[in-house]
Amino acid sequence: MSGPMTFLPSDGSPDSEQWRSRVREGAQALGIAVTDRHLESFSLHAEELARWNRTVNLTAITDPAESAEKHFLDSIVPATFIPPDGTLLDIGTGAGFPGIPLKVVFPSLDLTLLDSALKRVTFLLQVLRLLGLERTIVLHRRxxxxxxxxxxxxxxxxxxxxxxxxxxxxxxxxxLLSEKGQLIAMKGGGYKKELDTLKHQSFSGPAGEPAFASDRFDIRIHEYHLPFSKARRALIILKKQRPPGV
Ligand SMILES: C[S@@+](CC[C@H](N)C(=O)[O-])C[C@H]1O[C@@H](n2cnc3c(N)ncnc32)[C@H](O)[C@@H]1O
Known part of the structure; x- marks a missing residue:
């Protein structure tokens, strides 16, 4: 693998072959297979984001090489952990991360994107049209x-x-979670303090159900590094423990 990130020259815009090669190479390093069709959709999304971002502030990441790694490659890491034909809700999705790249990789996902900012919701609707994504809804809500x-x-x-x-x-x-469902929080390397805060807390369940104590979660941590910058990341995966015999 080639060295530290960003060294796509300025012509490495998201619609270039060079940008797609970068994503392909990074995905291989992460152990995730991406096809030309996936790369085409990522590139359309990235290009549209760069175009909108010139006039509407949607993301702080504007460098194409950085966007390839921090938006698209990071977003597909959870693919290994989610059921490809299940229902997925992405809360605070912003410009569609990680929800849209995951939907591109798994077209049979039933995807819901939620964000409180109208400008991002408007952008997301445009990206869904552009990529022809079906079974995807966007909710403008907190x-x-x-x-x-x-x-x-x-x-x-x-x-x-x-x-x-x-x-x-x-x-x-x-x-909002199904009985056998899972929560996945995508975090930077310094997640341990947050995890400690979570422990010993109780949460109210759906109406009429008793509170759920966090010690009844099975917690799995998947730590990884982004392939070019080597930035530390972690997936915190929480599942409800099943009562014995169920
Ligand atoms: C830092 S951005 C992250 C965006 C995206 N998930 C990513 O990784 O690039 C946080 C997003 O959460 C949205 N947001 C903030 N508070 C929210 C809330 N209470 N409910 C839903 N969305 C919220 C913001 O509009 C913003 O798009």
Whole structure:
């Protein structure tokens, strides 16, 4: 693998072969297979984001090489952990990360993207049209307003990246989660303090159900490094423990 990041020259824009090679190479290093069709969709999304970002502030990451790694490659890391044809909710999705790259990799996902900022929701609707993504809805809402899943269908996976503190995410997401579902928080390397804060907390479940104590979660941590910058990242994966005999 080639050395530290950013060294796509200025012509390495997201619609170039060079940008796609960068994503392909990074995905290989992460052990994730991407096809030309995936790369085409990533490139369309990245190009549209760069175009909008010239006039609307959607993301602080503007360098194409950095976007390849920190937006697209980081977003597909959870693919190993989610059911490809399940329901996925991405809370605080921003410009569509990680939800849209995951949907590109797994077209049979039933995806819901949620964000409180209208400018990002407008951008997301445009990207869905551009990429022709089906079975995907965008909700313009604060997560605290989501008391139950839309159409009363609980989510198999609820994910967030670079969003809120772990306890706030768990409190908002738990009532929306299916019984066998999982929460995935995508964090930087310094996640341990947040995890400690989570322990010994209780969360209210769906209406009428008793509170859920965090010591009843199975917690799995997947630590990794981004392939070019070597930045540390972690997935914190929480599943409800099943009562014995169930
Ligand atoms: C730091 S950005 C992260 C975006 C994206 N997940 C990523 O990794 O690039 C946080 C996003 O959360 C949204 N947000 C902030 N508070 C929210 C809330 N209470 N409910 C839903 N979305 C919220 C913001 O509008 C913003 O798009």
């Amino acid at each position: 997560m605290e307003q989501m008391e139950r899943p839309p159409a009363a269908r609980p989510f198999d996976t609820i994910i967030c990246r670079a969003f809120t503190a772990l306890p706030a995410f768990v409190a908002a997401a738990l009532p």
